[in-house]
Amino acid sequence: MSKSEEERAQGKEKITLLDTLFNVYYNGKVDKAFMREEMENIIFGGTDTVITTLQWTILLVASHPEVQKKLHDEIDVFYRETEEINAASLKKLLYLECIIKESLRIYSPVPVVGRVAGEDFKIEDVKHAFAFIPFAAGPRVCIGLRLAYMEMKIVLSRFFQRFHVEATQKIEDIPPSMEMVLRPTKDIYAILTHRQSV
Numbered sequence: 001m002s003k004s005e006e007e008r009a010q011g012k013e014k015i016t017l018l019d020t021l022f023n024v025y026y027n028g029k030v031d032k033a034f035m036r037e038e039m040e041n042i043i044f045g046g047t048d049t050v051i052t053t054l055q056w057t058i059l060l061v062a063s064h065p066e067v068q069k070k071l072h073d074e075i076d077v078f079y080r081e082t083e084e085i086n087a088a089s090l091k092k093l094l095y096l097e098c099i100i101k102e103s104l105r106i107y108s109p110v111p112v113v114g115r116v117a118g119e120d121f122k123i124e125d126v127k128h129a130f131a132f133i134p135f136a137a138g139p140r141v142c143i144g145l146r147l148a149y150m151e152m153k154i155v156l157s158r159f160f161q162r163f164h165v166e167a168t169q170k171i172e173d174i175p176p177s178m179e180m181v182l183r184p185t186k187d188i189y190a191i192l193t194h195r196q197s198v
């Protein structure tokens with residue numbers, strides 16, 4: 001019996017987002033146009049956001065050699081000690097997570113989200129739970145949040161495991177532009193050097 005057949009037999013089968021969507025579709029609760037819109041949301045919402053965050057993060061790390069050194073140290077230990085890359089083991093990449101969060105703070109890919117406040121409230125404290133919401137918050141929070149962190153951690157850790165990156169432009173000379181997502185206004189060039197340890 002395969003793992004998925006076993007899980008189905010034990011009633012432990014995981015329901016994916018696609019299962020949920022196709023269930024409501026085949027039950028006649030939504031039409032094809034709804035399905036198309038949802039698929040577009042997932043594909044477009046999950047592509048450019050992640051790609052621009054990767055771009056900005058690589059540029060930020062390349063611009064801060066001391067950060068890159070600490071990141072290389074964390075990644076080297078991680079790949080030496082980790083047998084399987086999965087949601088649990090990726091949690092160990094704490095410094096990389098801080099870097100990604102800092103990148104999302106400075107260059108938030110979706111800096112503006114339209115909402116109507118149910119009631120007035122003031123954000124006075126920078127430690128307020130809503131002071132940092134690159135994935136929005138509340139009932140319409142980004143559904144790809146966890147997936148996004150996992151994707152970005154895998155790509156960035158593999159990338160920095162192999163390469164040392166040197167910036168060739170000053171980050172302040174690359175202003176962001178607010179399009180569908182917050183993009184760099186210029187092409188980014190960097191010098192990649194293979195790391196000896198890999």
Ligand code: HEM
Pocket residue numbers: 041042043045046047049050053108109110113114134135136139140141142143144145147148
């Ligand atoms: C760095 C990566 C990402 C960022 C910064 C981000 C940010 C956001 C934000 C701010 C929203 C709320 C938009 C609004 O209400 O106007 C949102 C919604 C959404 N995101 Fe993401 N996202 C990311 C990655 C992903 C990924 C990987 C996926 C899916 C594979 C995804 C799928 C969606 C979907 C479907 C919605 C709409 C949710 C709803 O309206 O209920 N996102 N995202």
